[in-house]
Amino acid sequence: MPLAIRTEKLGKTYLSGFLRRPFVALSELTMEVRVGSSFGLVGPNGAGKTTAIKTLMGLQRPSAGQAWIHGVAITDHESRRRVGFMPERPYFYEYLTAWEFLDFYARLTEVEAAARRPRIEALLERVNLDRFRHVPLGKFSKGMLQRAGIAQALVNDPDLVVLDEPMSGLDPLGRVLVRDIIQEERRKGKTVFFSSHILGDVEAICDEVAIVVAGTLRGQGTVRELIGQTADEVDCTFVIAGDPPGRVMRRDGDRVTVRVPSGNVDATIDAVRAAGGHVLEVHPNARTLEEVLLDEVERAKLVNEKRLGVLA
């Protein structure tokens, strides 16, 4: 399977303050992003997501390990030839109009002259900024800037789109737009690699997710794998006078939710129907990505405390 991104024990340590104290922002990140997948990097604030992205984009030099984009080492600027990138909370040249802004990046990424105009037109329309093409970016709202930033990342029709927190600062409509764009790119066979706090969106659009906590990778896999969708138990909600078979989890008048082993679902439903009840809802007792992330944060804390305990 060809890889869009591969990192091997990638690390970044900052030296901060007068005493140049080391601060590990990213440690031994090893992951693989398949070509054509949509890959979400999730984690709490300060987990190292942006550090990882900036290192991959050549904005920082790695302190340890290596990484490759489309097989080219990230230390070579050629690795970013087929890449589009939007940084977190993008700031752009305020004196440029939306059109000039996209034209500048199109020229910089060597989009052919004939292809530039139609490409920019299409992108402005795609991110709903076509009415503002001649307005300087300095007059744009935060959400409009974010959309302009996404258009900028797509201007060279890249094979890999890297977006740092693309949903932040967007209203629900803007979020739906970004989600649609990500899915559209994926359908075209492009790879989308992005970080996000909004886990619902990540769950909805990602093929694969990596969880980063305190600079280290705490898990990688499909959303299904991470949240344990192959749950052994299923929660069933019925409208029934008596108690249905199974462990009662909740009761609200004649609405009862029971938890049963996944193998017993059919039998339970049959029994409820036989007793004159109705089925309202059946869903596997799986954790959400948010719960998985919170667990990992807790676990990281425990590991840290243990380590400090040993040191003490």
Next chain:
Amino acid sequence: MNRVYVIAANTFREAVRDRVLNSILFFAVILLCLSLTLKEMSIGDTAKVVRGVALGGTSLLAAVIAIFLGVGLVYKEIEKKTIYTLASKPLPRWHLLLGKYLGLWITLAAEVGLLTLFYTLVLATQQGLPSLGVYLAMVLLMAELSLLTAWATLFSTFATPMTASAFSVCIYLIGHFADDLRLFAERAEDGPFKTMLSILYRVVPNLESFNIRDEAVHGVPVPWSEVLWSGAYGLGYSAAVLAVAMIIFERRDFK
């Protein structure tokens, strides 16, 4: 190299749309106009006074613009975080710096060109067309500005605009007193102070070697060899300073 031009063009566009810069340019035009009124107040050769004030004013204001724009050249990109989208593009970082430097140079050339044109028009109506020496003085002013801009660019790769401005102004001042510095070094007593002065004289550019404004004002011819030599000196020195700036810029982390 086409992309170096794209960045240069964008830097030029940024400068043209900068209100502060336009105000300085406006101020320069006012100064040129004011120089005309000086002839009413001066005694002796009034035409020379007008030429002197106009040439001196142009060079000083151009230096102010060079420092003002140069010190923010890289810093502004980092502070405004526009560097993230720029430095992540598939081109070597030194192309970015070269493009920004050239953009600034083109801006300065346009400003000096505009002022020279205005000066020519004003002088043509008052005392006839200026001599060739005036234009040569402007060409050498551009060589001086290349050097000053290179230093400002170097400072902007690691210092805040405030610090970088202070450093650049120091270079400008010391550069114009370089001959005095050499004299001072020669006459100083042997010891660490003398060594320090001679090192300083060798490192700091001799900006007076680009100054043929007095000759232009008084109509004294300047040998071509001197003009060419000064031009080559400016070009070589600027390239060396820019090379150091590129090395620093190449190694920078953009947090």
